[in-house]
Amino acid sequence: IGTRARPDLPGPRGLPFLGNLLQVLPAVRAHRILELDLAWFGKYGKFFSLTMPGVGRTIFLCSPDSVEHILKTNFENYEKGCVFNSNLKALLGDGIFNVDGHAWKTQRKVASYIFTARAFKTVIAQVFESETNRVIDILRQHAHTNPDVPLDLQALFYRFTLNSFSLIAFSKDLHLLDDLEKPVEFSEAFDYAQETCGGHFTKPYWKYWERFTSRGRKFEKMCKVIDEMTYSIINEKKNQPKYDTPPKAGTKDLMDLFMEYRDEEGNALNEKELRDIMLNFILAGRDTTANVLTWSVHLLLLNKETASLPSPVTYDTIRQHTYAYATLYETLRLRPSVPRNRKLALKDDIVPCGVQNVLVKAGDSVMWIPWAMGRQTDIWGDDALEFKPTRWLEPETSKLKAISPYQSIAFHAGPRQCLGKVFAEQEALRMLLPMTSGFEFERVGSADVGYEKSLTHPMRGGLWVKVKERT
Numbered sequence: 001i002g003t004r005a006r007p008d009l010p011g012p013r014g015l016p017f018l019g020n021l022l023q024v025l026p027a028v029r030a031h032r033i034l035e036l037d038l039a040w041f042g043k044y045g046k047f048f049s050l051t052m053p054g055v056g057r058t059i060f061l062c063s064p065d066s067v068e069h070i071l072k073t074n075f076e077n078y079e080k081g082c083v084f085n086s087n088l089k090a091l092l093g094d095g096i097f098n099v100d101g102h103a104w105k106t107q108r109k110v111a112s113y114i115f116t117a118r119a120f121k122t123v124i125a126q127v128f129e130s131e132t133n134r135v136i137d138i139l140r141q142h143a144h145t146n147p148d149v150p151l152d153l154q155a156l157f158y159r160f161t162l163n164s165f166s167l168i169a170f171s172k173d174l175h176l177l178d179d180l181e182k183p184v185e186f187s188e189a190f191d192y193a194q195e196t197c198g199g200h201f202t203k204p205y206w207k208y209w210e211r212f213t214s215r216g217r218k219f220e221k222m223c224k225v226i227d228e229m230t231y232s233i234i235n236e237k238k239n240q241p242k243y244d245t246p247p248k249a250g251t252k253d254l255m256d257l258f259m260e261y262r263d264e265e266g267n268a269l270n271e272k273e274l275r276d277i278m279l280n281f282i283l284a285g286r287d288t289t290a291n292v293l294t295w296s297v298h299l300l301l302l303n304k305e306t307a308s309l310p311s312p313v314t315y316d317t318i319r320q321h322t323y324a325y326a327t328l329y330e331t332l333r334l335r336p337s338v339p340r341n342r343k344l345a346l347k348d349d350i351v352p353c354g355v356q357n358v359l360v361k362a363g364d365s366v367m368w369i370p371w372a373m374g375r376q377t378d379i380w381g382d383d384a385l386e387f388k389p390t391r392w393l394e395p396e397t398s399k400l401k402a403i404s405p406y407q408s409i410a411f412h413a414g415p416r417q418c419l420g421k422v423f424a425e426q427e428a429l430r431m432l433l434p435m436t437s438g439f440e441f442e443r444v445g446s447a448d449v450g451y452e453k454s455l456t457h458p459m460r461g462g463l464w465v466k467v468k469e470r471t
C-alpha cells in the first residue's frame, strides 16, 4: 500500500497489500531475523528490497560504500524519519537517537562536553575503577563461596554498566551491585519496552493492536515504571542545593549540562525533554557495552582464548593493549551491539553499492545490517565467520590496522558516529582485562546461543557460567 512497483530491484516476491510481511514475521518470532537478512543477501546479492504495510519500501544494502554514502557523503538526504520516530516514541521520545536536525545537533553538542580527555582521566576513570573492582569482588566472592552455582554474567554486566553510567551521567549510585538477588525493576521494564518498540517495525497496526492486548497494557505499565525512576532522578537533581561555586568544566555530569542548557530565547529544557534525553543515554550507556562484554566472554570461551594482558589500564595506556582492542572489535564485527539500522531517504538518490548503483526513491527506507556485513567474505575474507582478533592487527608489528569505519560499522560513522565510542572502549577493556586474566569461566548449558528481540543485541537467556579464580 502506498509503494510503487520496483521491478528493477531484486528481492523476495511479496503479496498484494501485505508485501513481504508474512515472510518476515516468522523469522522475527523465532528470533532469527538477522539470519534471514543474511540469507537474502546470499540469495539476491549486495542489495535487495522488501515492502511492508506501514513502513513502505526498504532497500537493504550490504556494502561499505553504500553505508559511507548514506552516513556521510549524502548525510543530509537521510534522516531517522517519521516511521522510526513514531515506532520508538513511547520509549525514546525526542531523545538523541530518535530525532534529526536542530534537536539532534543541540543534544550532541551539549553531551559532547562530558566526553573530554580531562573527564576521562578524572571522574570517568574513578567510576570505572571503583565499579570494576566491585564486579571483581563479586566474582571472587562467588568463586569462593559458590564455585558450583552458575552466575549470569550478562545480568552482572547490565548492572555494572547501568550503575557506572548513572554515577557518571547523573552522579547517582543506584546500588545495583550491592545485592544481585534484588530485582532491578527499572531494567526489567526497560528491556520489555525495548522489545515492544523493536516489534513495532513488523507490526503495521501496532497502535490499534496494543490498545486491546495484554502486551499493550504491560507496555504502558512498564513505561510508567521507567518514567517514575527517570522523573525521580530529575527531581532529586533539581532539588539538590546549588553549588556555592559553580563546578569547573569537566566536572559537571551529563544532567548538569542539560539542566543548564538554554536555547536562543533563554528557555530551559522541560522535564519531559530531560526524561527523553536521559533514557536515550541510558540505552546508549547501559545496553551496548553490556552486550559487547557478554559476547566477548562468550566468544573467548568458545574459542578457548583469553584476553589476559597486564593490568591496570589507564586512559593514556589503553591503546597499547592492542590484542585486547582487537578482541573487542572482533566481537563487535560478529556481534554488533546495534545489529540492524535504518534511515529514510528525503529525495531520490543514487547509492553506490560495489560495482552497481541503486536508485533510492524519496520516502524509501534504507537499511544496513552490521551483523550481516560482518559475515561477508568479500569484505572480511574467506574466514569471515571465524573469530580471529588477529585480523585487526598488522602481521609484522602487531599494531592495530587502519580499517575504515564504514567497513567496521559497529559504532556507526559520519556526523552521527557514536558519541560514546571511547567511553565504551575504556569501560569494556577495563572490565574485560582483569576479569579474563583473574578468573576462569566454565559455560553452563549449550554454547549455541541466540539473541533477544531488542533494539540492541542481548544474548538470549543470559550467559551462565561457573566461576573459578585463577591461581
Ligand code: HEM
Residues within 6 Å of the ligand: 096, 097, 104, 108, 111, 284, 285, 286, 288, 289, 292, 332, 336, 337, 338, 341, 409, 410, 411, 412, 415, 416, 417, 418, 419, 420, 421, 423, 424
Ligand atoms: C560497545 C558499545 C557501543 C556501541 C557498539 C555503540 C554503537 C552506537 C551506534 C551504532 C550508534 C548509532 C545509533 C543510531 O542509529 O542513531 C550510536 C550512537 C550513539 N552512541 Fe553509542 N555505542 C556504544 C556505547 C555508547 C556509550 C557507552 C555511550 C554513552 C556513554 C554512547 C553514546 C551514543 C550516543 C549519544 C549516540 C548518538 C549519536 C548521534 O546520533 O549523534 N554509545 N552508538
